[in-house]
Amino acid sequence: MKYLTIDTTTKVTALALAEDGKLIAEGFLHTSKTxxxxxxxxxxxxxxxxxWSLEDLDFIGVARGPGSFTGIRIGIATAQGLAQVLKIPVVGVLSLDSLAWAGHSRSEVIVPVLDARKNEWYTALYQWSEEKEQPLCIRKPFAVSPEIWLKELAAMNHSFLFVGDGIPxxxxxxxxxxxxxxxIxxxxxxxxxxxxxxRAVWEEWQKNQGQTQVEPYYIRLSQAEVKW
Structure with a gap:
């Protein structure tokens, strides 16, 4: 199965082509352009x-959040628009689930952190499973201030691997x-x-063969929605 993945949930534009879970090509841009x-x-x-051509694709995977509200919408709209034209399914995954793959085979608890603005992170906890050969979520995504979260982690007496754009x-x-x-x-x-x-999309595809619509995962309302 050939597929395209799209992640625009942060300031990074990350695209990839893959076949049966194996990376074929990767595009990465972290510039001032939108x-x-x-x-x-x-x-x-x-x-x-x-x-490859778009017609070679069997499905499209997209990161549906959490992250930038605008970025999430652009990624989902692009994925669904292409899928409708090509008449193929779409698979949505959480951006934090994708980032957790950065901790492949690591023994530390994996802590993906994304900049949620307002001095907060979007975060979760994962542990690499040698048996299942994938990161398993051990605490679901939520928004929290870095100081509160780090105090909680410090009390666990464990080692942690931090990934994500919320680090610097x-x-x-x-x-x-x-x-x-x-x-870090x-x-x-x-x-x-x-x-x-x-990798995250391939695992999801094997459990759920895709759909025609992907719902964004925001955790909290955008500022525009709060004002409305």
Missing amino acids: HSERLIPVLDQVLKASS RYAGMIKEYLGDWGI YPDYLALPRGGYTV
């Missing part, structure tokens, strides 16, 4: 480099509360990657 400006050009490049601003705080128990991945491993979404 997702609307970057998405289609990156898609064209990975298709051309792989000698709070790297010092992570070390302050966790010391050597807080392991560098950007080239910590930021959303198409390869991570490829």
